Amino acid sequence: MGFEPRIVGFLCNWCSYTGADLAGTARIHYAPNVRVIRVMCSARVDPTFVVKALAEGADGVLICGCHPGDCHYSEGNYKAMRRFPLLGRLLRDYGIEEDRVRLEWVSASEGKRFAEIVDDMTERVRRLGPSRVKTLLEADRVER
Amino acid sequence: MEDRRIGVYVCNCGTNIAKVVDCDAVSDFAKKLPGVAVARSYKYMCSNPGQEMIIQDIRELSLDRVVVAACSPRMHEPTFRKALQTAGINPYFLEMANIREQCSWVHDDARAATDKALALAHAAVRRVVHHEPLEKRFVDMCPATLVLGGGIAGLTAALELSDAGQPVFLVEKDDHLGGNLARVDLTAPYLDSARDMLADRIRRVLESPKIEVLLRSTLQSLSGFVGNFRAEIRVGADGARTVDVGSVLVATGFREFDARRIEHYGYGRLPNVVTSFELERMLREGRILTRGGRVPKYFAMIHCVGSRNPEYHGYCSRVCCMTALKYGHEIKSALPGAYVYDLYIDMHAFGKGCEDFYRRTAEMKTMFLMYAKGTTPEIVPSGPDDDCEMLIKVHEVLSGEEIEVPADLVVLMVGMEAREDAADVAHLVSISQDKDGWFIESHPKLDPVATTTEGVFIAGTCQAPKGIPGSVAQAEAAAARILGKISRGKIEVDAVFAEVDETRCSGCRMCNELCPYAAIEYDAATKRSRVISAVCKACGCCVAACPSGAIQGRHFTDRQIFSQIEGVLEWASSQG
Amino acid sequence: MPEKKLQIALYWGAACGGCDVAVLDTNEFVIGVGFLVDIRLWPIAADGKYRDVEAMADGELDCTLFHGAIRNSENEHLAKLLRRKSKVLVALGSCAHLGGIPGLANQVTKQEILERVYLDNPSIEAGNRVVPLPSTRVDAGELEIPRFYRRVYRLDDVVPVDYYVPGCPPAPEQVKAALQALVNGTLPPARSVIGASNRTVCDDCRRRKEEKKVTRFHRPWEILQDPDRCLMEQGILCAGSATRSGCGVRCPDSGMPCRGCYGPAPNVIDQGAKFVSAVSSIVDSKDPREIERILGDIPDILGYAYRFGLPASLLQRSIR
Ligand SMILES: Cc1cc2nc3c(=O)[nH]c(=O)nc-3n(C[C@H](O)[C@H](O)[C@H](O)COP(=O)(O)OP(=O)(O)OC[C@H]3O[C@@H](n4cnc5c(N)ncnc54)[C@H](O)[C@@H]3O)c2cc1C
Ligand code: SF4
Ligand code: SF4
Ligand code: SF4
Ligand code: SF4
Numbered sequence A: 001m002g003f004e005p006r007i008v009g010f011l012c013n014w015c016s017y018t019g020a021d022l023a024g025t026a027r028i029h030y031a032p033n034v035r036v037i038r039v040m041c042s043a044r045v046d047p048t049f050v051v052k053a054l055a056e057g058a059d060g061v062l063i064c065g066c067h068p069g070d071c072h073y074s075e076g077n078y079k080a081m082r083r084f085p086l087l088g089r090l091l092r093d094y095g096i097e098e099d100r101v102r103l104e105w106v107s108a109s110e111g112k113r114f115a116e117i118v119d120d121m122t123e124r125v126r127r128l129g130p131s132r133v134k135t136l137l138e139a140d141r142v143e144r
Numbered sequence B: 001m002e003d004r005r006i007g008v009y010v011c012n013c014g015t016n017i018a019k020v021v022d023c024d025a026v027s028d029f030a031k032k033l034p035g036v037a038v039a040r041s042y043k044y045m046c047s048n049p050g051q052e053m054i055i056q057d058i059r060e061l062s063l064d065r066v067v068v069a070a071c072s073p074r075m076h077e078p079t080f081r082k083a084l085q086t087a088g089i090n091p092y093f094l095e096m097a098n099i100r101e102q103c104s105w106v107h108d109d110a111r112a113a114t115d116k117a118l119a120l121a122h123a124a125v126r127r128v129v130h131h132e133p134l135e136k137r138f139v140d141m142c143p144a145t146l147v148l149g150g151g152i153a154g155l156t157a158a159l160e161l162s163d164a165g166q167p168v169f170l171v172e173k174d175d176h177l178g179g180n181l182a183r184v185d186l187t188a189p190y191l192d193s194a195r196d197m198l199a200d201r202i203r204r205v206l207e208s209p210k211i212e213v214l215l216r217s218t219l220q221s222l223s224g225f226v227g228n229f230r231a232e233i234r235v236g237a238d239g240a241r242t243v244d245v246g247s248v249l250v251a252t253g254f255r256e257f258d259a260r261r262i263e264h265y266g267y268g269r270l271p272n273v274v275t276s277f278e279l280e281r282m283l284r285e286g287r288i289l290t291r292g293g294r295v296p297k298y299f300a301m302i303h304c305v306g307s308r309n310p311e312y313h314g315y316c317s318r319v320c321c322m323t324a325l326k327y328g329h330e331i332k333s334a335l336p337g338a339y340v341y342d343l344y345i346d347m348h349a350f351g352k353g354c355e356d357f358y359r360r361t362a363e364m365k366t367m368f369l370m371y372a373k374g375t376t377p378e379i380v381p382s383g384p385d386d387d388c389e390m391l392i393k394v395h396e397v398l399s400g401e402e403i404e405v406p407a408d409l410v411v412l413m414v415g416m417e418a419r420e421d422a423a424d425v426a427h428l429v430s431i432s433q434d435k436d437g438w439f440i441e442s443h444p445k446l447d448p449v450a451t452t453t454e455g456v457f458i459a460g461t462c463q464a465p466k467g468i469p470g471s472v473a474q475a476e477a478a479a480a481r482i483l484g485k486i487s488r489g490k491i492e493v494d495a496v497f498a499e500v501d502e503t504r505c506s507g508c509r510m511c512n513e514l515c516p517y518a519a520i521e522y523d524a525a526t527k528r529s530r531v532i533s534a535v536c537k538a539c540g541c542c543v544a545a546c547p548s549g550a551i552q553g554r555h556f557t558d559r560q561i562f563s564q565i566e567g568v569l570e571w572a573s574s575q576g
Numbered sequence C: 001m002p003e004k005k006l007q008i009a010l011y012w013g014a015a016c017g018g019c020d021v022a023v024l025d026t027n028e029f030v031i032g033v034g035f036l037v038d039i040r041l042w043p044i045a046a047d048g049k050y051r052d053v054e055a056m057a058d059g060e061l062d063c064t065l066f067h068g069a070i071r072n073s074e075n076e077h078l079a080k081l082l083r084r085k086s087k088v089l090v091a092l093g094s095c096a097h098l099g100g101i102p103g104l105a106n107q108v109t110k111q112e113i114l115e116r117v118y119l120d121n122p123s124i125e126a127g128n129r130v131v132p133l134p135s136t137r138v139d140a141g142e143l144e145i146p147r148f149y150r151r152v153y154r155l156d157d158v159v160p161v162d163y164y165v166p167g168c169p170p171a172p173e174q175v176k177a178a179l180q181a182l183v184n185g186t187l188p189p190a191r192s193v194i195g196a197s198n199r200t201v202c203d204d205c206r207r208r209k210e211e212k213k214v215t216r217f218h219r220p221w222e223i224l225q226d227p228d229r230c231l232m233e234q235g236i237l238c239a240g241s242a243t244r245s246g247c248g249v250r251c252p253d254s255g256m257p258c259r260g261c262y263g264p265a266p267n268v269i270d271q272g273a274k275f276v277s278a279v280s281s282i283v284d285s286k287d288p289r290e291i292e293r294i295l296g297d298i299p300d301i302l303g304y305a306y307r308f309g310l311p312a313s314l315l316q317r318s319i320r
């Protein structure tokens, strides 16, 4: 079997998680590669979660929140938006390809959009191939 | 942690889940996980027998944590929490894995879907180990209400609350009550007098022993949380009052669009171009005259001044169309020989009685001229031979012709806009504004008078342009919501909130400005920050930001989320 | 005076020697301690041969203070040897604790380092550009030098560590306190960090803290700073909020931002990610382009966020 990316998704409860549920209710099919972790708001996503997921072997990390202006907590997604560029640069410096970590806005009515994002992300990560993080860290332990 | 006794329940949801996900494989897999005492797959977990099964297992097998792999937690989390509670364990000892909406319904490859379900179940088991018992708490509800704004909305709410025997502080910025309605003559569509409507309410407010009216007053600060706010109010030039209230109703209204901004209408420059409010004054005073003291013969009403135009305000101000029709009536009855031209874009005659009102106005020979959205009628001075002050050129859409009509008085139907100090008010009471400056309700359809700050309500035109019926209805709805809270006597504080561990807080103040509800207080004396749990809505923003790792998001702790991350990935890697 | 003097060793791995100086900086204390302890190995200050250490019985040393990271096979060999010979092994300073400044080399590969140092370095004469090999045959036989590792490791990546004394270098008072605790037998539970608090540098920082909203970041020399106000609020990137306190606020007190040498707060598992989270959170803008611009003022975020702890971060090294 070919390479199946393992992607961890962090979805805010109010828009994106509901949007993902809607994709289900509407039976919109998409790639089975994203494992979703529900958080109350995209602002809860600590960059630590992203590096933790990558260190544990994730091939990609998808963060989804409400569209700007629509956050259930009024501005949480702006905070997610603020954290992302610096985290992105940090990961780039680590040598992690840009396409592996993504921040997207998905509203509660955008089941279709969620499905499209998952498909697109899965494809991009598939093209990049498996993340080497875990293998490298393990190799470092075996042979210094 | 290791000697947890976890029960895992995999729902088949009839065939909804089972036709794609191998539910038995999921429960077999779960059985082998550390800490799992029992794992079962069952047809309908949410059915009574399904819940009974969980309850019985909890009791007989002394389970202390439960995982339900089924539909979305948004669907049945409350159901299963209740089951845990019935069985005598803390309801927060539950974690759900969403294997229907986010798995069986969206994937058709049975193997991949089952793999995903296993990973999600694994994560749920790993997470639930770290679930802590959480208790809901209650705090006292102060029965007094602070009402900001003494317009029709504020007056109505104050009366509603005081009639129910509850104390009210009515804070009005101006030196009199009544707000914008006090500037209006008759009201559309039934032509009853605004003065009469207001006079009665104001009298009752002033006579009520339960209402304290503070004129020329403004709110300076609001601290605390639902049921327990403390408001500092500036009264007059140098007075001050501190009042304790349980709820706040914001009814600060609107201000009129400044017609000067649309320069070519010549408002402020051309003497006989007036705003709707100025015509109202003339009507109230019963003296309709041009600036030169002449009785005008030709009237032209221009609609949508400042409204429905992306350059100014994109929205419709809702009351101007009917107000213009009303002027048709009032002018014709005051000056039977007058000609009334009504220059509109679309005639918005929604609302009870309004379409009839439109028909009646048309019958009174008001001349309607439609101009196109995005264009504006042009006002030019009249020539020496004309018997009028001005001429209005308009490209009339229905006839397709350029039309010129005479006018002695041009009335600009100015729209409503958010008040200049709306942002300050929003900041003081921790509510938000939309892009046009109107205050945002908790839900536009289902929760129209509450806000995202618990205990703070909005009513009337501060929320969006509307007429009297809408303003009054919102005021009464808000009063009812507040009375509901008062009658319960206690405020339930959700068990899920953020908490600062004082022994770890470094007083760096990184978190202080982050909370959308201003739930974080900094104590300068101890140099520590604190979350007011009753205000916190558990978004987790501060938790993610605190560089000391001093803030814990209950039920969304780092430990719990890390376990989930490990859970979804570890399982996958064990499969190669 | 105790009947039997404590037997101790001080040793360095990949390190600059600053920690040795910190020990010496305890001045009369270290001399005083000299009456209570036997220093069996301390390459910078006293003579001592590896074979003497090898000859010791296991556990013969009461304590080894190990500073420096693990960069090559010699570092690891000695770490293991000293671990065996010591009852208590202390990771002294940022390098042993978190990988330290040498750990920044985890941004590049072993190959890149060797090429830069031995081949591309302009100060090397032509004809002399050779990469040393771990072993070389000469007339007298086989010569070996330590093997240079793929990356830098912390001390506890190669041996179990009992205590950590953070800092680059550790504050002399903290070294003193640690030595004192050792002499008095009042060490805390094993595997704890000693000589540091549970809070971060901000807790001890005397600078006034007010509203944190930043619209522009500056390098320390670019602006005239208010010496009494939190640096972060003035747009100077200070790692103090994300750094365990214990140093006595050395840097902000000297007008410079904290660089994070004491490592993360106890509850934080990745200092840099947490720092990134905190810093970005206080950026005062909702416009993606402006946010990019504001954060764009920060150079080399990886180096900044993990200046002393790249090998201790969750990702540990660059992925190349
Ligand atoms: C020309 C015109 C004609 C109209 N005719 C009709 C009609 O015929 N029929 C109809 O249904 N509707 C009509 N309306 C709409 C009607 O006026 C409004 O629906 C109504 O006035 C809204 O009441 P309100 O209490 O929300 O706001 P407002 O009337 O604006 O009252 C708000 C009050 O709050 C006070 N305030 C503001 N800020 C503060 C503060 N920070 N602290 C304390 N106090 C503060 C203000 O001073 C004011 O007293 C008309 C509107 C206009 C412009
Ligand atoms: S961010 Fe954390 S350490 Fe800083 S003040 Fe807030 S709670 Fe305290
Ligand atoms: S979790 Fe969110 S709502 Fe609660 S205190 Fe923190 S920022 Fe405020
Ligand atoms: S961020 Fe730096 S300057 Fe500001 S209080 Fe903390 S240690 Fe001091
Ligand atoms: S202020 Fe920061 S960088 Fe400076 S010595 Fe202290 S902990 Fe180390």
Ligand code: FES
Binding pocket: A012, A013, A014, A015, A016, A040, A041, A042, A043, A064, A065, A066, A071, A072, A073, A074, A075, A076, A077
């Ligand atoms: S609740 Fe969806 S991003 Fe904040």
